Amino acid sequence: MDRPVTVGVDGSPSSRRALDWAADEAALHGRPLRIVHASVWERFEGATPAEDLPDGRTETAALQEIITNAESRARRRRPEVRAHAEVLPGQPVDVLVHAGEDAFALVVGHRAHSALMRHLSIGSTGSGVAARAWCPVVVVGDSAAEGSSADRQVILGVAEGTEAEAAHVSFALREAHARGCDLVAIHARSRRGMQETRHDSPGLGSSLAADALLSAAVPAEAALECDVIVHRRVVDGPAHHALLQATQHADLLVLGVRHRHGAIRRELRPTHHAALRHSPCPVALVGVPWPN
Structure with a gap:
């Protein structure tokens, strides 16, 4: 069934x-x-x-x-x-x-x-x-707009430690494919990451690490298999600011939620609460495994 x-x-x-x-x-x-x-x-x-x-x-x-x-x-x-x-x-x-x-x-x-x-x-x-x-x-x-947006995008929040082919990544790719729209994967660098970039010798260490994180989280092979165009963006500053700004013209925001093995509740972090309260589009919360 x-x-x-x-x-x-x-x-x-x-x-x-x-x-x-x-x-x-x-x-x-x-x-x-x-x-x-x-x-x-x-x-x-x-x-x-x-x-x-x-x-x-x-x-x-x-x-x-x-x-x-x-x-x-x-x-x-x-x-x-x-x-x-x-x-x-x-x-x-x-x-x-x-x-x-x-x-x-x-x-x-x-x-x-x-x-x-x-x-x-x-x-x-x-x-x-x-x-x-x-x-x-x-x-x-309450603030979710009726119907699909003109830009037709699914927004995916990618945090540090996201594993390739994680459940929420697969969910986002599936939703983008079903809607025939692009997937925008966003990783927001922390304040510490921004400081490390300013002190790196060529000034690119943290940026390259963030790019590598996004590429590993949303592999090109997975996007090709789902026939979805993926845009990967690294932004500076708080994650909830970047994600809420990106969702102004989006169909759906997809976020991963950590679930400890054997735990009853999943860990809703400030970014999740901010998205639930203020996102102008529906928010999908999908469980991802807690790292060992």
Whole structure:
């Protein structure tokens, strides 16, 4: 059975944007679409309460409306995609992480919060899922633009220690190929690397090392095999600045996330949080192995 593109919905505008993106992704890769809504009430004896909501509906009717509307929306947008919606019992993060175990990709929305909540990283299902899921997670934020950009690029963040053919590199190449667009691989040199460059005898040591890192991370052979044109860029300064600037006209930003062997959570670093909060395009977080 084909692994589905799985998307979490709750009836909010951010989840509708995630649903639209997931439907497009399923069509792009010829995958079925699984639409999931998490209900805490379903945990209690497998039933929702019968009390009326303020608008006169019961909880059961409200849940049914969410999944029915979501399934109809997906089928209107992409009639060629096999879509199925269901309600699963449990907390949203737990439900989505479990639902993503057999997913081609797991798509979630990400709502903007108050300045205090952003500072404390509180209240984000998207961040919670991204930190715990083992499959690729695509977070579609409030600022994500509708449809593909005119420039049609997939942006790949390459950090130090990225192994050739790492999972997130393969994911980025696959997405660029499916979209028929170029892949832009970006490595941001640290402040120390910039200082080393200024003190090197010919002044090129760190630059050459950074170029070699990018070439090893995204081998020419892999790009040729995927029929994708790859642009490799070394930039100076903080990674999140460089990546956010590059995503102004991009279809997708792909970042690797370290996952320690046996650990429950993946390590979301400041660059990941900045991308999730501020990227103007969807952000894909893909697990990469932790170096021994």
